[in-house]
Amino acid sequence: MIGSRLLGSGSALPRRVVTNDELAARVDTSDEWIVERTGIRQRYIAGEGETTATLATDAARAALADCGLGPADIDIIVLATATPDNTFPATATKVQHALGCNGGIAFDVAAVCSGFLYALCVADSMLRTGMGRRALVIGAETFSRILDWSDRTTCVLFGDGAGAVVLEAQGEASEGDKAPGVLATRLHADGASHDLLYVDGGPSTTQTVGHLRMKGREVFRHAVVNLSDVLKEVLEEAKVSAEDIDWVVPHQANARILDATAKKLGIPREKVIVTVHEHANTSAASVPLAFDTARRDGRIKPGDLVMFEAMGGGFTWGASLVRL
Structure with a gap:
């Protein structure tokens, strides 16, 4: 397989x-x-x-x-x-x-x-x-x-x-058809940005759980640049254009990041699934939670080309293109 x-x-x-x-x-x-x-x-x-x-x-x-x-x-x-x-x-x-x-x-x-x-x-x-x-x-x-x-x-x-x-x-889809599947994924990390978004505790350092700490303005700047770049990488790998995407399901961190990233790529706001107003930032849960919400309310349908994208502490970031 x-x-x-x-x-x-x-x-x-x-x-x-x-x-x-x-x-x-x-x-x-x-x-x-x-x-x-x-x-x-x-x-x-x-x-x-x-x-x-x-x-x-x-x-x-x-x-x-x-x-x-x-x-x-x-x-x-x-x-x-x-x-x-x-x-x-x-x-x-x-x-x-x-x-x-x-x-x-x-x-x-x-x-x-x-x-x-x-x-x-x-x-x-x-x-x-x-x-x-x-x-x-x-x-x-x-x-x-x-x-x-x-x-x-x-x-x-x-x-x-x-x-x-x-x-x-x-089995792998033949070139040029629209069979469903995970088409392309690109992932990245940059440990140099550790102090911009982290938890100040851990079993090996403080023997405590700790609390989340974030420098929001710097995270915002990195998010827009990193997400735009990785989305372009996935589009190139899958040999599709931004116009071909039916839906973008982003990490629901901040509505301003979602808007800025979509604008940078020329993706219409109406193609971006937004649930941050209802769920806030649920970290690793936010992409699948937003995806399921949009599937169940009928926006995302079989055959749609869907782009997932996210950035988090580490920094880590990535994107994945899926045909349903």
Whole structure:
């Protein structure tokens, strides 16, 4: 098997919705300030009994139901997260057990907001080399647990959630046709930018979980440049133009980044899936969560050419072109 195609998707959100006005009662901010600078109006926050693993499991179950498959049909689980339930074992193994598909491959990928794209590429590569027939690729986060809730510059930006897709191995499409599949992926990282977006804790350094720290203005500048460049790389590799893309599903970090990136590439705003106003930044969950939202409301349809893109702490960034 030398290719993979996307069979279905699912997502999950915590029960609790937190509006900007609710946050404004806790820190020095306002709904107007948050919306103007980020486009965010609300976010979902995990409560008691809700963890990265439970959200990931619910999203995985929804994705399996979407394509009519069961746990026994899954050979590989790759879970992207920066907020695992435990330092180890991998949260993917908890999802595997909860689903009841023990015995296959299950592991986590840590690339923060780009994590889903890294996980998608890893799963696609494994299917292409015959490691399995079908894979669950999940992005799941509970970023609310690593936020400094007294820091208005960061705590208003993030939310919790999960999204998942099912990939299936297939034969390679012949050149020039429009068969479904993962067509091209490019990934990058630059550790020199570590101090612009990071968590100030870890088991090997402080023996604590730590809190998220970010220099927003610098992150914005890097995001627009890096995302524009990697999107061009993927278009060149797939031998398609920006005009050929039906939908762009970006990491939902900030509405201004989404607008600036689309403008730089000449992609119409109406082709960009935007859910940041509803979900805020859910890190590795944001791309699959936005994708599932747009599939279920009928915007994204079979046969569409869809571009995924994201950038996160590290920095890591990447893009993937998929024909549904």
